[in-house]
Amino acid sequence: MTTNTRIDFNDEDSKTSNNPAFETVLDTRLSRRSLFKGAGMAGAAAGATALGGCATTMGGSTTQTLGSLGFKPVAKSRADAVVVPEGYTARVIYALGDPLTAATPAFKNDGTDADFGNRAGDHHDGIEWFGLDASGKPSDTFASRGLLAMNHEATTDEKLSSFFIHANGGTSTLPRPAAEIDKELMIHGISVAEVQTDGKQWAYKPASGFNRRVTTMTEVAVSGPAKGSEHLATVYSPDGTKARGTLNNCGTGRTPWGTFVSGEENWFGYFFRDAKDDERRKKDKQVQALNRYGRKAGAPSRHGWESGGTTDTYARWNNGALATSAKEDFRNEMNTFGYIVELDPYNTGAKLVKRTALGRFGHENVTFDRVAAGQPVVAYMGDDARGEYIYKFVSTAVWDPKDAQGSNRLAAGDKYLDKGTLFAARFKDDGTGEWMELSLNNPIIANSSYFEFKTAADVAVFTRLAADAVQATKMDRPEWAGVNPKNGEVYITLTNNSNRTLATADAANPRVYTDMKAGKEQKGNVNGHIVRLAHGKPTDTAFKWDIYLFASEAGADKATVNLSNLTDDNDLSSPDGLVFSNATGVCWIQTDDGAYTDTTNCMLLAALPGQRGDGGTKTLNHGNKQVTTHVGKAQTPATLKRFLVGPKGAEITGITETPDGRAIFVNVQHAGENTQMANVNDPSKYESQWPANAGYGAGKRPRSATIVITKNDGGVIGT
Ligand code: FEO
Ligand code: CA
Ligand code: CA
Ligand code: CA
Numbered sequence: 001m002t003t004n005t006r007i008d009f010n011d012e013d014s015k016t017s018n019n020p021a022f023e024t025v026l027d028t029r030l031s032r033r034s035l036f037k038g039a040g041m042a043g044a045a046a047g048a049t050a051l052g053g054c055a056t057t058m059g060g061s062t063t064q065t066l067g068s069l070g071f072k073p074v075a076k077s078r079a080d081a082v083v084v085p086e087g088y089t090a091r092v093i094y095a096l097g098d099p100l101t102a103a104t105p106a107f108k109n110d111g112t113d114a115d116f117g118n119r120a121g122d123h124h125d126g127i128e129w130f131g132l133d134a135s136g137k138p139s140d141t142f143a144s145r146g147l148l149a150m151n152h153e154a155t156t157d158e159k160l161s162s163f164f165i166h167a168n169g170g171t172s173t174l175p176r177p178a179a180e181i182d183k184e185l186m187i188h189g190i191s192v193a194e195v196q197t198d199g200k201q202w203a204y205k206p207a208s209g210f211n212r213r214v215t216t217m218t219e220v221a222v223s224g225p226a227k228g229s230e231h232l233a234t235v236y237s238p239d240g241t242k243a244r245g246t247l248n249n250c251g252t253g254r255t256p257w258g259t260f261v262s263g264e265e266n267w268f269g270y271f272f273r274d275a276k277d278d279e280r281r282k283k284d285k286q287v288q289a290l291n292r293y294g295r296k297a298g299a300p301s302r303h304g305w306e307s308g309g310t311t312d313t314y315a316r317w318n319n320g321a322l323a324t325s326a327k328e329d330f331r332n333e334m335n336t337f338g339y340i341v342e343l344d345p346y347n348t349g350a351k352l353v354k355r356t357a358l359g360r361f362g363h364e365n366v367t368f369d370r371v372a373a374g375q376p377v378v379a380y381m382g383d384d385a386r387g388e389y390i391y392k393f394v395s396t397a398v399w400d401p402k403d404a405q406g407s408n409r410l411a412a413g414d415k416y417l418d419k420g421t422l423f424a425a426r427f428k429d430d431g432t433g434e435w436m437e438l439s440l441n442n443p444i445i446a447n448s449s450y451f452e453f454k455t456a457a458d459v460a461v462f463t464r465l466a467a468d469a470v471q472a473t474k475m476d477r478p479e480w481a482g483v484n485p486k487n488g489e490v491y492i493t494l495t496n497n498s499n500r501t502l503a504t505a506d507a508a509n510p511r512v513y514t515d516m517k518a519g520k521e522q523k524g525n526v527n528g529h530i531v532r533l534a535h536g537k538p539t540d541t542a543f544k545w546d547i548y549l550f551a552s553e554a555g556a557d558k559a560t561v562n563l564s565n566l567t568d569d570n571d572l573s574s575p576d577g578l579v580f581s582n583a584t585g586v587c588w589i590q591t592d593d594g595a596y597t598d599t600t601n602c603m604l605l606a607a608l609p610g611q612r613g614d615g616g617t618k619t620l621n622h623g624n625k626q627v628t629t630h631v632g633k634a635q636t637p638a639t640l641k642r643f644l645v646g647p648k649g650a651e652i653t654g655i656t657e658t659p660d661g662r663a664i665f666v667n668v669q670h671a672g673e674n675t676q677m678a679n680v681n682d683p684s685k686y687e688s689q690w691p692a693n694a695g696y697g698a699g700k701r702p703r704s705a706t707i708v709i710t711k712n713d714g715g716v717i718g719t
Helices: 176-188 277-283 286-292 399-403 407-419 455-463 462-469
Strands: 046-049 083-085 088-095 124-131 145-152 189-197 202-204 212-214 219-223 242-244 249-254 260-264 340-343 352-355 364-368 377-384 386-388 391-397 420-427 430-439 478-483 489-495 513-517 520-526 529-534 542-550 575-580 588-591 603-607 617-622 625-630 640-645 651-657 662-670 704-710
Touching: 088 189, 088 202, 124 260, 124 662, 124 704, 145 651, 176 386, 189 340, 202 640, 219 407, 242 651, 277 286, 286 462, 340 364, 340 704, 364 588, 377 489, 386 575, 391 407, 399 407, 489 575, 513 529, 529 575, 542 662, 575 651, 603 651, 640 704
Parallel strands: 124 651, 219 352, 249 364, 364 478, 478 575
Antiparallel strands: 046 083, 083 640, 088 704, 124 145, 145 189, 189 202, 189 212, 219 242, 249 260, 260 340, 260 364, 340 352, 364 377, 377 391, 377 478, 391 420, 420 430, 430 542, 478 489, 489 529, 513 520, 529 542, 575 588, 588 603, 603 640, 617 625, 651 662, 662 704
């Protein structure tokens, strides 16, 4: 790698070359920096308020489903600031390094800070609100005190090092110093932080007894079909019943019984396998799975953590079959990642649990369908890599409404998430679709010649191969799923896919086009889309679908690209986060973009969606190939409006709200990520100085952070 070239591990391909009838994909790509080095542009958009400024008040009236979006749209912006509509205020409340105990020193933000196990982690991502009443008991209605549980997905890295957290940028060659790795191991994971408002201003509570960190080093229980599987045996847990840590946690969810769930996404890039490992493993069927999951023999690791020493802390990141049996080495360590993990945010002593029944893949988030007494609990999930699948889980146990208020929340998790059936989606051209069962009850799985499935653990651990076997539909990078509380329709963002070609374009992934950025061509499905599924009832294995929204530049061709009729008030690229507000019914859409960033930083939009089938069919002409698809109705600024634009280099990801809808919490990830490591101590060369330039915290190094947004008149967000 040169200084300008970076493997973008957060925008990862799965290795689908073993996947029947699918094109070979690239292993590495140029970074967004080297591809998209745009000129800087300053100045917040006219008519909008930059971050910082006046105090807010919280009102107390009840909320209602919004009939219209009341705010004035925010213009596209390349300012190094969070921009929100007139009449709204955004404030930073919780950033990388902030102390989570009374004894932890303030964050200096100069690369010398330590003790990250007691500080906010890096790369804030999915986030969920868990309310507390005045006495500190769990509350679904109290709106001025609560816990924010959130993911810390990754770190701003270049050439192995996580450079902003090391004084001089850290070591970019192997072997890496243990002291640097020790910090990096602790900035990943999950945090829980208590927040409250005094009626004027929100703040987090650094000394709250509820505050908690979970890192790559925390002991985790394995639950569901893979518990005790030979595939999970390691020297740390020879019987495969426990694991260590959670990693690359991306999207989140909230269970109907009040726990936090988090998806382990691009974990495979953290492991090293030497070039001889295939030979050593001989006929081990895991070699096929390792390739399919992105770890070819000889694959380098993202941070070189395996190079820090011979103790388990470092050795576990070497995924090679090095000893005589799996119980004596870490050849299976990678199989202990890739799950949905569940945490009880109210109980700092409760163990983190890996829910293996929900499958192992590049989990974005998990969203739950509306529950009904006596009916199974149903959840939807995306696997974020090019050409990967959309999944559904249906519990064996049926919903008991008493569990919504129970105090043993992880026991409810055991009940609903450890036994059930997993499905992968197959989209048909006619606008219908089918959920394909991934279990040994399905003869396609039981008799597969593609991969040997003998047990439920085989399906839980090698889920991508099971979905290959049933020929699920390869999608344009499935990210967040969300369920519309009004009608139960399921929305899934498909962020973009540079590998989509005319040969593989289909009704559910119909766009293939060229877009220009700074004089360079971008190809495939450059800007992404959002697919929408409707079921008769949640447990149905048949569904109908359409494409709710095609992300696009406003100026793009309306016949082939800008199919949703977007304008300057609502055009976007690379939808990723998608969360429905329970308070208002607003569908919040967030972007993680590298394609339109010559024009605008990443953003948050508010949508009032209609319903599946409200737009009819449309035929796209790709020269001599036509693709007919099913589209949602065209958008207008009344149905889709830009609410926020973030600082430079940042992704906007994760959003949650107080139950009254009067405060939303939004995460701003990796501002300044395109800074060169050589400039780590030259703030004038940082791509971003946010949130320091918004008045938050010491130093000038950019930090991932949580912001709270309130309406200056105390009203409901979006009105
Ligand atoms: Fe971590 Fe798919 O975004
Ligand atoms: Ca462009
Ligand atoms: Ca994401
Ligand atoms: Ca993304």
